Amino acid sequence: MPWPLRGLRDGILTSRYPRKPDEYAESWRGAIDVLDPDRPERHDVAALCPTAAIGQDDQHLVSVDRGRCILCGACVGARPDRFGWAAGTDLGSPTRGGLVVPQRQEDDDSLAALRVDLARRVRAFGRSVHVRHVDAGSDGADEWEVKALTNPTYDVHRLGIFLTASPRHADLLLITGAGAQGMSEPVAGTLQATARPVVIIAAGTDAISGGMVSPSYATAGGIGDLIDVDVWVPGSPPTPFALLHGILLALGRLPEVRR
Amino acid sequence: MTTAERAIAFADDLTQQVAGGARFAGLYATSADTGMRLTGLLAAPGEVVPLDAMLPAGASSYPALTGSVPAADWYERAVHDLTGLRPDGHPRLEPLLVASSEAVPRRVGGHGLFSVPYGPVRGGVHESVEYVIETPGEDIPHLRIRVAAKHRGIQERFQSLSVADGVRLAERVEGIASVAHALAYSHAVERLAGVEVSRPAGLVRVLHAELERVANHLDVAIGLAEAAGLVVAVSRFGWHKENVLRLAGRLCGSRFGRGVVVPGGVRSLPLLTAAEARTTLETLTARLASDVAELMGTATFLDRLRETGPLSVERAREWGALGPIGRASGVDTDARLHRPYDGYLGLRLDVRARREAGDAQERLRVRWDEVTEALHLIRSAVDALDGAAAKEPIVVPTAAPDGRGIGWAEAPQGEVLYAVDITDGSITRCYPRSASFHNLGLFPDVFAGDIFTDFAFIEASFGLSIAGVAL
Numbered sequence: 196m197p198w199p200l201r202g203l204r205d206g207i208l209t210s211r212y213p214r215k216p217d218e219y220a221e222s223w224r225g226a227i228d229v230l231d232p233d234r235p236e237r238h239d240v241a242a243l244c245p246t247a248a249i250g251q252d253d254q255h256l257v258s259v260d261r262g263r264c265i266l267c268g269a270c271v272g273a274r275p276d277r278f279g280w281a282a283g284t285d286l287g288s289p290t291r292g293g294l295v296v297p298q299r300q301e302d303d304d305s306l307a308a309l310r311v312d313l314a315r316r317v318r319a320f321g322r323s324v325h326v327r328h329v330d331a332g333s334d335g336a337d338e339w340e341v342k343a344l345t346n347p348t349y350d351v352h353r354l355g356i357f358l359t360a361s362p363r364h365a366d367l368l369l370i371t372g373a374g375a376q377g378m379s380e381p382v383a384g385t386l387q388a389t390a391r392p393v394v395i396i397a398a399g400t401d402a403i404s405g406g407m408v409s410p411s412y413a414t415a416g417g418i419g420d421l422i423d424v425d426v427w428v429p430g431s432p433p434t435p436f437a438l439l440h441g442i443l444l445a446l447g448r449l450p451e452v453r454r
Numbered sequence: 455m456t457t458a459e460r461a462i463a464f465a466d467d468l469t470q471q472v473a474g475g476a477r478f479a480g481l482y483a484t485s486a487d488t489g490m491r492l493t494g495l496l497a498a499p500g501e502v503v504p505l506d507a508m509l510p511a512g513a514s515s516y517p518a519l520t521g522s523v524p525a526a527d528w529y530e531r532a533v534h535d536l537t538g539l540r541p542d543g544h545p546r547l548e549p550l551l552v553a554s555s556e557a558v559p560r561r562v563g564g565h566g567l568f569s570v571p572y573g574p575v576r577g578g579v580h581e582s583v584e585y586v587i588e589t590p591g592e593d594i595p596h597l598r599i600r601v602a603a604k605h606r607g608i609q610e611r612f613q614s615l616s617v618a619d620g621v622r623l624a625e626r627v628e629g630i631a632s633v634a635h636a637l638a639y640s641h642a643v644e645r646l647a648g649v650e651v652s653r654p655a656g657l658v659r660v661l662h663a664e665l666e667r668v669a670n671h672l673d674v675a676i677g678l679a680e681a682a683g684l685v686v687a688v689s690r691f692g693w694h695k696e697n698v699l700r701l702a703g704r705l706c707g708s709r710f711g712r713g714v715v716v717p718g719g720v721r722s723l724p725l726l727t728a729a730e731a732r733t734t735l736e737t738l739t740a741r742l743a744s745d746v747a748e749l750m751g752t753a754t755f756l757d758r759l760r761e762t763g764p765l766s767v768e769r770a771r772e773w774g775a776l777g778p779i780g781r782a783s784g785v786d787t788d789a790r791l792h793r794p795y796d797g798y799l800g801l802r803l804d805v806r807a808r809r810e811a812g813d814a815q816e817r818l819r820v821r822w823d824e825v826t827e828a829l830h831l832i833r834s835a836v837d838a839l840d841g842a843a844a845k846e847p848i849v850v851p852t853a854a855p856d857g858r859g860i861g862w863a864e865a866p867q868g869e870v871l872y873a874v875d876i877t878d879g880s881i882t883r884c885y886p887r888s889a890s891f892h893n894l895g896l897f898p899d900v901f902a903g904d905i906f907t908d909f910a911f912i913e914a915s916f917g918l919s920i921a922g923v924a925l
Contacts (some may be wrong), residue, residue: 198686208693219888224707245619267622267713272721280707281497329575330582332606335921336629336710339673343699344523344694360577375924377553377603377739378582383573407623413607432629 208347212436213443213450220284220436225409226429227271228262228281229257232297240277243270246400250295256422259420261286262403265431271323285449287396287441289313291419294429298450299338313425317446320366323355324446327365329417333376334408337399341369343435354444362388367445369438371398372407373415374415382421392437394445397424398438400431407431461492461516464507468494469522471505477577477774477787480871481519481529483537485779489513491541493682494870495860495887497774500793502871515540521663525773528895551924553602555683557715560588562596574603580922587906594901594909599894604924610708612884615715615856622880623833625712627886628922630673632660633666634865635872635886635922637714641795641861641875647854651796652846654839655719660797661835662702662711663863664828669698670866671778671821671828671919675749677914678818682755690745694738701734718851728840735836739829746822747837759815763900767810774895776889777868778820779916783812791862801834803827813845814915821917854879867918888922 196204210217228231235255243249248263249270251435257277259270263333272277277331281296289309328341344351345358359365362385370382386393397418400406405416415421455463472478479502480495489510496503509516518541519526530541530548541547546561548554560569568591573584575828584600608627615623624639625632637659651659672695678685699709705715705724716718722744726730749755769785780787783924786808790798804827809816858875868889875883904912 196744196748198684198748198752201690201745202686205693218746223703245615245622265622265626266708268721315878328579330580332604333921334626334629334921335581336626338579339630339699340709342722343692343696346691346696348693348696351914358579364577372582372604373605373606375582375606377605378574381582381603385575400627406618408606408608408611410535411607411611413605431626431712432710454616 205406206430209353210348212439214318217436223284223436224282225284225434225437226261226286227259228278228279229259230277232257236277240270240274243273245269246404256299258295258297260295261429262291262400262427263313263406264358264429265400265406267310277321284434284436286430287426287444289339289404289426289444291427293323293423296428311410313445316394317331318328319392322444323357324366325357325359325444326367326394326442327359327362327385327389328369328371330376331370331372331380331421332400332401332414333372333399333403337371337401340432340435340438341371341398344438349435351439351441352431354443362449365389365391365393367394367396367442369396369398369442370418371402372418373401373408374418374421376413376415379415380422386422392424395422396426396428396441396445398428398441399433400429403427404428405419456689459574460507461509461513462503464492464494465517465519468496468505468519468775471496471877472523476503477525478525478887479774479869479892481526481533482885483539484874484875484883485535486535490537492516492533493530493873493885495873497869498532502793502862504858504860505878509520509539514538515542517542518544520544523530525895526820528891544894545879549602551602551605553605553733560596561598566590576602577664579631583920591904592905593749593903595816596902597898599897600808601920601924604920606925608925612881615881617876617881620874624886627712627925628865628888628890628919630670631666631865631870631888631921631922633662633711633715634863634870635888637663637796637863638775638861638870638872639886640715640886641863641872642741642872643850643854643861644857644859645861646857646874646876647848647852649718649852651719652848652850653765653797653800654723654846655800656796657835657839658720658723658848659715660801661724661832662706662714665702665837666711667699667828667866669824671693671700671825672698674821674914674917675818678759678911679749679755679813681914682753682758684752686753687752687755692747694742697734697738700740701731705731716849716855718852719847721849722725723848724839728836731836732833735829735833742829744823746825750822756815756879758803758908758911759802759818759915762908764902764914765812765900767812769896770812774892775896776892777865778824779893779896780818780868782809782820784878786876787869789862789869793862795863797835797838800838801831803831814911815891817915841846867922868893882886884923888919890918891923894918894923
């Protein structure tokens with residue numbers, strides 16, 4: 196069977212997300228939740244985590260910073276009464292603090308200001324958005340998940356989203372990796388070459404905090420110190436659905452109420 | 455012995471062993487209070503043997519190996535970058551893992567030659583790497599590879615971790631070969647502890663290692679099809695790869711098989727029933743067979759691969775080329791065959807007919823052979839797990855005594871080695887040697903008459919990861 200017919204033989208393979216919920220995305224073990232978060236925890240559960248993602252405050256209340264979490268499941272294995280897997284891939288946040296669960300204090304005013312600023316910038320993009328990916332010291336898996344966005348299952352072209360070769364054509368920089376020092380100049384150079392307005396996404400736990408790789412003499416512990424980030428997408432690596440959610444979140448194109 | 459004598463004895467010994475048939479498989483240095491330990495790794499049938507030289511504090515150099523052992527080139531540069539220890543007589547001691555803005559003189563001369571820096575941020579979704587291409591305009595007589603931009607300080611990062619956390623970092627040394635790295639690391643710990651994993655644990659390990667192989671080889675096929683502009687093939691193989699990652703995800707919760715392998719066994723049995731796994735596998739196998747046959751019958755595609763990026767059998771043998779790159783050039787160094795581990799011990803593993811043409815087409819053929827075999831192994835592992843006694847533990851206690859363990863695994867890119875030093879349950883030194891590191895040094899050698907438009911094919915046909923090189 197020649198290639199053109201092969202392209203048709205299995206029908207439409209593409210998810211209808213975000214217009215319709217996607218079953219695979221909804222059931223994905225995407226993050227860690229704190230169970231029974233209002234119950235104080237007397238034991239030192241913070242020590243369970245290899246990347247210091249678990250916090251315990253003065254009142255012994257437990258939190259998990261998904262921006263540090265590498266999803267190893269060590270906490271769930273040791274304390275299944277305290278930590279559990281959360282399903283879903285809608286994990287991105289416009290603030291770094293928004294990745295901490297449960298959310299105990301929210302600064303609505305500054306969040307609103309951030310959203311207004313972001314909305315002002317993305318308005319200029321219209322319905323066609325060009326994404327430039329930059330690897331700032333990833334482990335290589337993040338790139339696979341970024342590339343997957345163009346395969347037939349996700350096919351982001353249908354949403355007017357394109358991966359572009361040149362920063363000159365880019366509206367959005369999607370940055371992976373722990374912020375290797377050798378990449379700080381190339382990242383700055385790429386940003387400088389990018390058209391304005393520009394939106395920056397930190398893609399993956401490594402890009403947010405350095406994950407398992409940091410602290411290290413050769414990384415900045417995430418890209419936050421290299422560049423002003425607009426949306427943070429956790430995951431080690433982030434799944435294609437989480438990346439797509441993060442991009443749509445930045446663009447203000449997520450349907451209002453999905454859950 | 456004086457410092458100089460020790461260093462000379464080390465270099466002589468290693469050179470002689472390589473001349474005697476051992477395969478050079480790595481070199482690293484470890485700083486200690488008393489000086490610097492220089493360690494060479496030599497692969498022999500059934501074993502990887504470390505060769506140590508303790509150089510007293512203040513030692514600043516040793517005789518370079520690169521002159522007599524060509525594959526030592528990059529290793530010696532890495533040692534120099536990370537420790538300052540100087541290989542005397544190294545032909546090109548340029549920085550490899552530390553960034554340098556210094557202009558390096560061109561290697562080739564001639565009329566109208568110029569250097570084209572390409573990267574580290576390149577067109578498309580790639581890992582960051584900079585190629586400095588020396589060219590008169592069309593062909594590529596020489597090419598320099600700079601990986602320093604991505605250096606993450608992995609080796610030092612290992613040194614503060616517990617044995618249990620070490621495997622989590624190993625999974626992130628080379629993210630597209632997470633399972634193989636976790637295996638090589640765990641094997642090092644298990645050998646030191648004298649522990650054998652249970653039969654079911656060994657089978658689960660095979661299952662994920664082979665899924666990883668299929669996904670990686672599909673990624674190479676996608677890269678090649680993309681370079682040839684075969685959009686439907688790119689879509690088809692992209693879909694197949696997604697389905698492989700989803701199968702891995704459904705089996706263990708991670709699309710990259712992370713969190714499965716732990717020292718002493720595996721964390722859990724597959725989350726899918728054997729029947730579900732079989733159905734998915736059968737569908738995948740049938741779809742793949744059909745699309746692969748079409749791809750390998752597409753003349754416009756094969757025309758771009760044939761005689762592109764040839765690696766000669768002599769060069770591959772001299773270098774000790776690993777994985778599919780070696781196997782396409784007549785060198786078979788498969789750790790699963792020659793130093794079998796885990797579930798491979800009980801499963802039928804065909805000794806593949808080696809191929810010898812050594813070009814991009816041959817490398818792709820080797821990968822398809824491996825995909826067929828991997829799918830067969832996965833199916834066998836699923837069947838064997840289905841029948842395995844449920845009462846066997848999936849993880850056995852692994853308390854490693856103080857000392858050094860060496861472990862290996864066959865990643866999709868080739869043999870991965872780990873040398874792990876443990877003191878009081880903590881890692882005091884961990885040296886991960888990816889196949890990508892070893893093989894990338896061959897990349898500049900294969901542009902015999904190939905031109906710029908062949909670059910994407912040759913790069914894709916190597917299928918390496920920069921993360922595993924820059925560490």
